[in-house]
Amino acid sequence: MNEEAIEPMDPALLEISGLKKYFPVQKGIFRRTIGSIRAVDGVDLVVQRKETLGLVGESGSGKTTVARIAAGLVQPTEGSVIFRGGGREVDMTRMTSKERKIAWRDLQMIFQDPYGSLNPRMPILETVGEPLIVQHGTKGNVLREQVIQLLERVGLQSSHAGCYPHELSGGQKQRVGLARALALNPELIICDEAVSALDVSVQSQILNLLVQLQKESGMSYLFIAHSLSVVGFMSDRIAVMYLGRVVEVARSEDLFNRPLHPYTEALLFNDPVPDPAAARKRRVLKGEIPSPANPPAGCAFHPRCPYATEPCRTKSPRLEEQEPGHWAACLRWNEISLEGRK
Amino acid sequence: MTDKLLQIRDLEIRFKRDEKTVYAVNGIDFDLCRGEVLGIVGESGCGKSVTGYSILGLVSGLGGRVTSGSIRYYREDEMVDLASLDAKSDAIRRIRGNELGMIFQEPMRSLSPVYTVGEQIGESVRLHLGLNRKEARERAIELLRQVQIADPEQRVDAYPHQLSGGMRQRVMIAIALSCNPKLLIADEPTTSLDGTIEGQILQLLRDLRNELHMSILFISHDLGVIAEMANRVMVMYLGRIMETTDVKSLFADPLHPYTRALLRTNPSLAPEPKSTLTVIPGSVPEATEEIAGCPFASRCDAVMAKCSLKRPPAFEPRKNHIVECWLYE
Numbered sequence: 001m002n003e004e005a006i007e008p009m010d011p012a013l014l015e016i017s018g019l020k021k022y023f024p025v026q027k028g029i030f031r032r033t034i035g036s037i038r039a040v041d042g043v044d045l046v047v048q049r050k051e052t053l054g055l056v057g058e059s060g061s062g063k064t065t066v067a068r069i070a071a072g073l074v075q076p077t078e079g080s081v082i083f084r085g086g087g088r089e090v091d092m093t094r095m096t097s098k099e100r101k102i103a104w105r106d107l108q109m110i111f112q113d114p115y116g117s118l119n120p121r122m123p124i125l126e127t128v129g130e131p132l133i134v135q136h137g138t139k140g141n142v143l144r145e146q147v148i149q150l151l152e153r154v155g156l157q158s159s160h161a162g163c164y165p166h167e168l169s170g171g172q173k174q175r176v177g178l179a180r181a182l183a184l185n186p187e188l189i190i191c192d193e194a195v196s197a198l199d200v201s202v203q204s205q206i207l208n209l210l211v212q213l214q215k216e217s218g219m220s221y222l223f224i225a226h227s228l229s230v231v232g233f234m235s236d237r238i239a240v241m242y243l244g245r246v247v248e249v250a251r252s253e254d255l256f257n258r259p260l261h262p263y264t265e266a267l268l269f270n271d272p273v274p275d276p277a278a279a280r281k282r283r284v285l286k287g288e289i290p291s292p293a294n295p296p297a298g299c300a301f302h303p304r305c306p307y308a309t310e311p312c313r314t315k316s317p318r319l320e321e322q323e324p325g326h327w328a329a330c331l332r333w334n335e336i337s338l339e340g341r342k
Numbered sequence: 343m344t345d346k347l348l349q350i351r352d353l354e355i356r357f358k359r360d361e362k363t364v365y366a367v368n369g370i371d372f373d374l375c376r377g378e379v380l381g382i383v384g385e386s387g388c389g390k391s392v393t394g395y396s397i398l399g400l401v402s403g404l405g406g407r408v409t410s411g412s413i414r415y416y417r418e419d420e421m422v423d424l425a426s427l428d429a430k431s432d433a434i435r436r437i438r439g440n441e442l443g444m445i446f447q448e449p450m451r452s453l454s455p456v457y458t459v460g461e462q463i464g465e466s467v468r469l470h471l472g473l474n475r476k477e478a479r480e481r482a483i484e485l486l487r488q489v490q491i492a493d494p495e496q497r498v499d500a501y502p503h504q505l506s507g508g509m510r511q512r513v514m515i516a517i518a519l520s521c522n523p524k525l526l527i528a529d530e531p532t533t534s535l536d537g538t539i540e541g542q543i544l545q546l547l548r549d550l551r552n553e554l555h556m557s558i559l560f561i562s563h564d565l566g567v568i569a570e571m572a573n574r575v576m577v578m579y580l581g582r583i584m585e586t587t588d589v590k591s592l593f594a595d596p597l598h599p600y601t602r603a604l605l606r607t608n609p610s611l612a613p614e615p616k617s618t619l620t621v622i623p624g625s626v627p628e629a630t631e632e633i634a635g636c637p638f639a640s641r642c643d644a645v646m647a648k649c650s651l652k653r654p655p656a657f658e659p660r661k662n663h664i665v666e667c668w669l670y671e
Contacts, residue, residue, distance in 0.1 A: 052616075058536035058537060058538065058539075059507075059536055169625045170625075171625050172625075199385040199386055199563070199625070199626065200385065200563070200565075200604060200607055200608065201385060201603070201604065201607055201621070201622035201625070201626070202625050203607070203609075204607035204608075204609065204619040204620065204621045204622075205621045207609060207619055208618055208619050208621060211616045211618070214616075226536065226537065228537075229608070229609045229610030230609050232609070232610070232615060233609035233610075233612050233615050233616070233619070234609075234615065234616070235615065236615075252615055253615075266538055267537060267538070269541075270537040270538050270540065270541040271537060271566070271610070272540075272564055272565075272566020272567045272569070272570060273566050273569070273610050274565035274566050274568075274569050274593060274605060274608050274610070274611065275569055275593055276569045276570070276589045276590055276593055278569075282541055282544070282545075282570060283541075284538075284541045284542050284545045285538040285541065285542070286542075288506050288508060288509070288539070289506070289536060289538070289539070304538075
């Protein structure tokens with residue numbers, strides 16, 4: 001293992017603590033609450049400055065809900081999200097709409113669907129310039145110039161300023177979303193499946209752009225995707241979520257080479273790799289992903305886990321630091337030997 | 343060859359969109375043998391799905407037209423040109439859903455929400471195999487068991503919305519298998535599924551192919567899934583087949599600049615995180631113009647003067663490794 005001394009770090013840029021989000025399940029004409037979906041069920045995560053934290057998980061894992069709460073778009077049931085951007089320290093979960101508007105100068109989000117997240121009736125000039133107009137009252141030629149600079153930074157041309165979204169390709173739309181996110185020089189960009197809808201040849205262009213922008217401007221990313229290859233490429237550290245909880249967090253290379261949670265191992269073996277020899281090694285996991293409305297008792301992964309024993313059925317493991325910087329929530333992590341990519 | 347199931351020659355498919363002609367498939371040739379899994383891989387708009395639909399006679403339903411070419415389908419004792427059959431003719435209806443099965447990306451769109459799973463599987467076997475209601479239900483339960491759905495006796499009475507995405511895809515596979523097809527056309531069958539569920543469905547398809555000795559035309563944008571499923575692979579771009587070979591050669595020794603670039607752009611093959619990935623410049627152009635030369639010429643890193651003037655024919659620089667590129671003249 002790499003024995004780097006752990007530097008006393010600045011306080012983290014984003015600090016998510018004890019986060020829970022329960023959505024009520026209602027029934028009947030009186031909308032009686034009969035239960036709850038535990039979309040996020042106790043999540044702690046930090047994003048350091050200039051770092052990319054990857055967040056992976058399958059549908060229902062709660063990764064998107066975590067992102068939306070962190071961006072101040074959704075109120076959690078419990079917990080806090082401390083954001084230390086722009087020289088201030090705010091809790092994204094307890095703020096007025098005025099405070100939120102200020103926080104969004106330093107925290108931006110880009111989404112999967114570039115089609116749905118751009119206003120079809122707004123020319124690109126206005127879409128990209130909107131944050132500048134709203135936050136700084138920029139207008140006229142100054143606005144135009146700043147927008148053109150932003151477009152050029154993401155690899156578009158000044159002529160695109162007058163276009164409408166339907167005139168652009170999927171990759172170009174995602175670049176517009178990125179230009180808009182960059183408008184106010186944010187310290188954190190939350191990317192929710194930002195490249196998932198793109199063709200592979202275009203996906204690599206956007207990934208390169210995200211990496212290059214981070215090198216230039218030193219912003220942090222909370223990078224959410226279901227594809228382990230994409231997250232592995234982008235991230236310094238990776239958190240794996242399953243049914244509303246984080247089951248493993250580690251530096252990317254540790255997670256890939258030496259996973260400590262059986263679910264991470266399963267994800268590694270089920271991420272299609274363009275290599276016929278490796279592909280035949282895929283190990284199939286049994287069972288369905290359970291509903292977050294009715295998660296299994298004990299370790300939520302135990303019904304599908306090939307290593308589960310009796311205690312796993314009843315005892316819920318906590319996320320603990322098993323090795324320096326490597327956290328896992330598994331009762332049997334040191335009894336089983338899991339296989340990584342190498 | 344006696345083991346040939348399909349022989350496609352000079353297939354051309356056109357669509358009309360907003361007064362413009364879309365050149366979806368532009369004169370492709372390929373064969374598919376019995377028991378083979380043939381993969382078609384390509385980015386959106388390359389014509390891979392339309393090629394699959396054309397075999398089923400479903401292109402006209404999408405607003406397109408097979409403008410030339412033949413799709414010869416070899417039955418036990420006769421040959422049928424599927425391209426010459428009317429989409430609504432009895433002849434194609436006897437074959438489609440019977441000898442040719444199909445599964446799609448979105449099982450929810452292909453299943454009816456108002457009929458139970460058993461009724462939908464049963465419809466197919468009653469139509470094609472002439473079973474009565476009770477026999478059809480039994481056959482449906484048996485098929486659900488074959489696609490490894492737990493408690494088939496209960497699930498046969500479930501409606502699609504009561505099932506998970508993975509289970510719905512299993513039901514679609516059960517419908518496709520209901521009449522023992524010779525060929526299964528699978529169009530992005532796992533693209534909307536989560537990784538661990540995708541693994542299960544791919545495993546199931548492999549098991550079924552070995553059990554039932556059917557051929558599969560496996561269409562996907564995902565090179566990883568293709569690497570896992572296919573025996574032989576065709577790479578398509580803008581309605582042309584750029585390269586065809588066995589799966590090992592394609593990944594170990596790709597010849598076409600497009601295939602090479604596609605493989606290098608894959609982030610899982612990056613030497614280290616945050617390194618610079620190879621990119622293919624630009625994006626896939628719209629197929630609204632007829633292209634005289636190689637369709638990839640505008641984005642190719644090995645482009646030569648003649649590439650944009652004259653379309654390269656199929657060269658065979660190695661045995662059974664076919665590539666449409668002037669580099670191999």
